[in-house]
Amino acid sequence: MRLKNLILLFAVAALAACSTSKKPEILTLDQWTYIQVDDNRTTHPGHRNSSSGWYFGLDMEDLTGDGYRDIVSGKWFYRNPGGDMTDEWPRVVLGDTLDALLTVDVDGDKYGDIIATELPEVYWLEAEDREGNSWEIRLIGELPPTGHGNGQGHTLGQIISGGKPEILLSTGEGIFYFEIPKDPERGEWPRTQINNTASEEGIGVGDVDGDGLVDISAGTGGKVRGEGMFVSWWKNPGTGEGGWQQYDIGATDYFVDRFRIADMNGDGRADIVVTEERYPGPDPDASLFWFEGPDDPRQVDWTRHKVVTEYSLNNLDIADMDLDGDMDIVTCEHKGPKEKLQIWENDGTGNFTEHLIDEGKESHLGSELADLDNDGDLDIVSIAWEDHQFLHVWRNDAIVK
Secondary structure, X not given: OOHHHHHHHHHHHHHHHHOOOOOOOOEOOOOEEEEEEEOOOOOOOOOOOOOOOOOOOOEEEOOOOOOOOEEEEEOEXXXXXXXXXXXXXXXXXXXXXXXXXXXXXXXOOOOOEEEEEEOOEEEEEEEOOOOOOOEEEEEEEEOOOEOOEOOOOEEEEOOOOOOOOEEEEEEOOEEEEEOOOOOOOOOOOOEEEOOOOEOOOOOEEEOOOOOOOOEEEEEEOOOOOOOOOEEEEEEOOOOOOOOXXXXXXXXXXOEEEEEEEEOOOOOOOOEEEEEEEOOOOOOOOEEEEEEEOOOOOOOOOOEEEEEEEEOOOOOOEEEOXXXXXXXXXXXXXXXXXXXXXXXXXXXXXXXXXXXXXXXXXXXXXXXXXXXXXXOOOOEEEEEOOOOOOOEEEEEEOOOEO
């Protein structure tokens, strides 16, 4: 989710907590409406670097200026219909081989911008009209392809202080970031390699060591999905240079997939939340963990806390879903007989209670959060793998407790 959403949610929670004249407005977590945005998504035609045929991108932002966040995912742009969002979401094809990953304001104009890949190529797409009916495609650089062709890790982070956020992408040779230059239309964008050890899966961003700089977290080692992996973080040197210092903090039992960095127990230190992937995933043996940040985050063997073990968990996001001042977890099973979508409610100290939102809708690189209907709470968006034809939205109909 966008940084401004987190800031808004924390501000609302803080104001409520400080008020002595009224009870804090804590939201419920159990009232949702499912919306099927699309049931006709196709697989990727196949990368020249891989036979894999899936799209991995998903992001939400207002790209048309109407005040409602739209959705970009794979080769499609979906225009938010507004209102209760149950009307048709108009769909625009961006390009059959493109995988649209992220939205970011590149050039400060009124037209929407998207970052997409067909590795090794990385592209900037700019809308040619206010509604996003057509898009101009510009090559901004190249990166090493992955075993799946495109990478499954992509996020924004303010790696270099000031200016626009950087674009972080996982590759077959570690994690890189692109800077958005002052004149983005001229030539390739500056590119920096953070490391060459991270997997091609998820990336967490956050200030791990409290020095005011944005660090990253990812998995290392264990290239086979039956093996455990190290959970690692890399210290931002603050110089704009690559080759960041790596610190290993612990390990998972199986292949680690998604990452988030946040304070999960209210002690003022950054923690790292991860999920495990299991392939082919016939058993409920993938776990959701959070690693507790110590006084010195450079130390090894952070305390590992298990939230739950179930079927393959390829989905993760975190936010203060109920506005009670702590960070909750959203995830969904990618495998298994139920494919449960869940919110894990935090009690403020890192203990969690499950809220079952839905079942039977497979997700992969989803369970992403954004306020799509502008009502002040966060909705959930997911894409899928086996059931690749679907784009899911769960509208949050929360009320004050």
